[in-house]
């Protein structure tokens with residue numbers, strides 16, 4: 398459900414940057430979303446079609462760049478990308494680990510004409 | 511002609527901006543703000559009632575209650591002896607900074623020491639929306655199961671304290687405390703954790719002492 402407010406924020410940011418660039422139309426929007434942020438692409442797309450209607454961003458294509466989870470083990474230094482819910486180190490089994498990627502949630506670029 | 515405009519902006523930057531305003535409003539009035547998040551029925555309102563009853567002689571408390579439709583929880587907080595404001599989110603599954611800003615304008619912040627915000631019961635959405643409170647507290651509860659940190663990592667990542675409520679039910683429910691805590695430790699190393707029961711009051715004192723310590727620390731910072 399919070400995809401609605403998120404989609405509205407995406408639109409607001411995109412329109413603001415397009416206006417600053419004096420662009421007439423936004424054709425593409427590039428989003429970076431880490432696997433750990435709980436965003437469902439399909440719902441954003443669904444709300445996008447509704448909220449962008451009648452704006453300079455109407456019909457713009459949303460591109461989702463999904464970033465894998467990356468973890469660095471503090472015990473043995475190994476860096477890995479867990480696919481399962483078990484986040485502990487596959488090398489040495491340590492649970493003293495740091496999440497270094499996968500929490501991204503930002504707008505990377507827009508394409509305008 | 512197509513042109514690519516690079517942007518480095520967090521998607522919720524507008525919300526973050528209002529959250530920062532809320533925080534400075536709280537700071538200038540010397541109010542410590544806590545954001546209580548949990549799944550539905552975990553015991554947010556129960557813990558708020560205990561907090562009010564135990565601390566109201568020493569601290570002036572206010573509660574902001576986010577609820578999809580009713581004022582039941584705000585009424586419970588008022589009955590326990592706190593100023594309370596209800597935010598009906600009108601179907602939204604989380605509070606955001608603008609909603610809290612509206613609620614703050616209905617409170618006399620100068621007369622308050624501690625503000626507790628009860629977020630909407632939900633383990634996903636509230637984690638993304640900063641409010642401008644100083645500390646986020648996650649209230650887990652035993653009957654929800656021990657796999658929740660693994661399933662809702664975003665929520666467990668973003669909090670400063672964890673309550674494990676309903677420990678009175680441990681004998682009746684399959685809940686592997688070690689497995690639960692392992693998940694928490696990976697997501698949020700060293701997170702302060704208070705196993706307690708709002709039913710038997712076991713473990714409540716450690717949590718209340720933490721609230722008072724945070725209050726003291728906050729006073730020193732904003733003065």
Ligand SMILES: Nc1nc2c(ncn2[C@@H]2O[C@H](COP(=O)(O)OP(=O)(O)OP(=O)(O)O)[C@@H](O)[C@H]2O)c(=O)[nH]1
Nearest residue numbers: 549550551552553554555556631675676707708709
């Ligand atoms: N056994 C037991 N029951 C509890 C405990 N704490 C709360 N409850 C019960 O759990 C139910 C839900 O408690 P609430 O405090 O209303 O939970 P909440 O998180 O505020 O719920 P929502 O606001 O509806 O999401 C109530 O029936 C409480 O009496 C506890 O420590 N042990």
Ligand SMILES: [Mg+2]
Nearest residue numbers: 554555583628
């Ligand atoms: Mg409640």
Ligand SMILES: [Zn+2]
Nearest residue numbers: 470473486489
């Ligand atoms: Zn390792």
